[in-house]
Amino acid sequence: MSIDNHQQVVVVANNITDRKNAELKLIESEEKFRNIAQNSLAGIFIYQEYYVYANNEFSNITGYTTNELYKLKPWELSSDKYIQQAKEIVRKRLNGEKFPKDYKDIEILTKDNQTKIVRVTTQTIKYQGNYAGMGTIMDVTDIKKTKKQVQLLSKAVEQMDELIRITDKDGIITFVNDALVAHTGYKRVELIGENVNIFKSGEHDKSFFENLWNTILSGKTFKSVFINRKKDKSIYYEEETITPIYNHNGEIEHFVATSQDISERIKTEKQLQKLATLDSLTGIYNRYKTNEELDIEIGRVKRYHGNFGLLMIDIDHFKDINDTYGHDIGDYVLQEFASVISKHIRESDRFGRWGGEEFIIILPDSDRDSIIKFAKKLNREVESHKFKDIEKMTISLGCTIYKKEQTKEELLKNVDKALYKAKKDGRNTVKII
Numbered sequence: 001m002s003i004d005n006h007q008q009v010v011v012v013a014n015n016i017t018d019r020k021n022a023e024l025k026l027i028e029s030e031e032k033f034r035n036i037a038q039n040s041l042a043g044i045f046i047y048q049e050y051y052v053y054a055n056n057e058f059s060n061i062t063g064y065t066t067n068e069l070y071k072l073k074p075w076e077l078s079s080d081k082y083i084q085q086a087k088e089i090v091r092k093r094l095n096g097e098k099f100p101k102d103y104k105d106i107e108i109l110t111k112d113n114q115t116k117i118v119r120v121t122t123q124t125i126k127y128q129g130n131y132a133g134m135g136t137i138m139d140v141t142d143i144k145k146t147k148k149q150v151q152l153l154s155k156a157v158e159q160m161d162e163l164i165r166i167t168d169k170d171g172i173i174t175f176v177n178d179a180l181v182a183h184t185g186y187k188r189v190e191l192i193g194e195n196v197n198i199f200k201s202g203e204h205d206k207s208f209f210e211n212l213w214n215t216i217l218s219g220k221t222f223k224s225v226f227i228n229r230k231k232d233k234s235i236y237y238e239e240e241t242i243t244p245i246y247n248h249n250g251e252i253e254h255f256v257a258t259s260q261d262i263s264e265r266i267k268t269e270k271q272l273q274k275l276a277t278l279d280s281l282t283g284i285y286n287r288y289k290t291n292e293e294l295d296i297e298i299g300r301v302k303r304y305h306g307n308f309g310l311l312m313i314d315i316d317h318f319k320d321i322n323d324t325y326g327h328d329i330g331d332y333v334l335q336e337f338a339s340v341i342s343k344h345i346r347e348s349d350r351f352g353r354w355g356g357e358e359f360i361i362i363l364p365d366s367d368r369d370s371i372i373k374f375a376k377k378l379n380r381e382v383e384s385h386k387f388k389d390i391e392k393m394t395i396s397l398g399c400t401i402y403k404k405e406q407t408k409e410e411l412l413k414n415v416d417k418a419l420y421k422a423k424k425d426g427r428n429t430v431k432i433i
Contacts, residue, residue, distance in 0.1 A: 043118075043137040046127055047074040048094060061118065061139050063111030074133065079107035079115060093124045093133035105140060117141045163238065163259045166245075169217075169252050171196045183261060185231035196257075201235055203227035212242070216255055219244050225262065237266045279353040281331060282338035290352030290360055297350075297362050298408060309363040309371035309401050312415045313341075313378070316394045316427040318357035329389055337393075340385050341378060360415075368432065371399045375430040383428065394428035401432075 043058030045051055051069040059066055062077060075086035086106075092099065103121045110116055122135030163183055166175040176191050184191075184199070191198065204227065215222040222242045229235055240259035247253040277289040285293065297308050315321075315337060322330040334357065341359070345351055350362040363371060375397045382395050398419025402411055414433045422431040 040136075041138075043139075044135075045069075045137070046125070046132050046134045047090065048127065048130060048132045049073065052127065052132065058137065061110075061116065061137060062108065063114075068111070077108045079109055082106045082108075089122065090133060093122065094131050096124060096131040098124055161260075163261070164256070165191075165196070166254050166256050167196050168254055171255075173198075174254065183230070183236075190231075199226075199228040201227045201229040203235070216242050216244050217252065219252065225266075226259070236261055237263045282335055282353055284338050284342065284359075285350060285352030287352065287354055290350065290354065290362075293350045293352070293362055294360075294408060294411075297364060298402065298411075300364075301402060302404060306365055307367065307402060309366040309368075309399060310411060310415045311361040311363060311371065311375055311378075312354065312398045312419045313359040313361070314396045314419055314423060315357040316396055316423075321390065321393075325389055333387055333390065333393065336385075336387055337382065337395075340381060344378060344381060358419075366401075368401055371401065372430060372432055375399050375432075379428065379430055396422040396427045397430045398422055399430065399432040 046053035163180040238259040245254040400414040418433040
C-alpha cells in the first residue's frame, strides 16, 4: 500500500496542529493557574528538590523573595523540631507516593528569624515530567495565640475562687465556673439554660432589680451586695459586679457576673454593729447609741415642729443589792428590769442604758400629762414585779419636755435634776421639770 505525497503533508500538518493546540492549552492552563495563585489569600508553592514555584502570599508569609525561595530546599523553612518530619514528607512526594493531604500546623522560621505557625496542606503532582509536591499555607499564628489565650483564660476562670457566671441579655445562664457550682450546691446542668432568678432569695424588693436592669441595659456596670439563696435554700451574701459584654456590632449580648461570698464579713459587721449600739448586758441601746438617737429626735422636732419627752430612771438602792446579794444577782436585776420596761414602751420609743443603774427613755410626740402617766405606770410595774431573791425593788423617775430653744446638754441637765428631786424626796416616785 502506498501513500502519496499529498497524504504525507496532510498527516504532518495535522500532527503539528494537534501539538500546537496542546501547547496552547497548556500555556493557557498555566496562565490561569498563575493568575489564580498570585491573587490567592493563601500561600501556594510547588517544590521538587528546591522550590520551583511560590506565589506572592507565600513570599509575604516567609519573608523571602521568589528568587530566594528557588534556592531553598522545602524543609529549610521548618523550625528544628519539624525538619525531619518535613524531609520525610518531601521524600515521599518526590517518589510519587500518594497519601492523605490533611492539614498540619507547623512552625516555620521566616527570613528575619521570626517563628510563625502555619497551616500546611500538600499533595503529590506531576510537574514537567517528574513528581513534585504542591501545597498551600496560611499564617495561623494569631489564631493559635488567641486560642491559647482563650484556653488559658478559660482555665483561669474555672480555677478562680470568685463565683463567675455569664448570662444572655435576657438573664438566661450560659456559663458558670466550678467555684459557683460548688458554692451554691447546684449541678452545672441544673443551672445552664435557667434564668438567673434561680438564686433569688426574696430579700430584695422590686426597685432593687429595676435599678439593676436599668443600669446594665444602659451599658453600665452594676455593683451591689446581693442576698441570694443556694440549692438547699440557705441564704448567703455576695458582693457582686455585673458587666455588659458587647458583640462586634456594639450591641449588648451577654452579662458577666463576678462575686465573692461575704456572709462571714456581714455576720462580723452585724456583730460589731450590735456591740457598737447595744449594751452587752441588757441588750438595749448603749449610751453611745442613746445619745445618737437623742440627736436624731431633736433634729426631727426642729424640722417638723413636734415635741418629745425624756425619762431618766434610776434603780433605788442598787448598790445595796450588789453588796447584799452579789454582782451576779445585780446583773440579773439589770437584765430583768430592762425586760420589764421593754414590754411597756411603744415601738417609736427608744430605751437605753445611760450608765450603771441609770436608764433613759425617749418618748416622741408626748406631752407633760402623758409622760407623767407613763412614768407612774412604769413605777408600778417595776414595784409589783417579782424579782428572784429580791424582796422588793423600786425605781425613781425624772421627766422633762424638750423645748426647741434648748440644747441637748440643757435637756439632759433638766431630766437629771428631775431624777435627783425624785430621789431626794424619798425615791420610788416620779418628778417632772
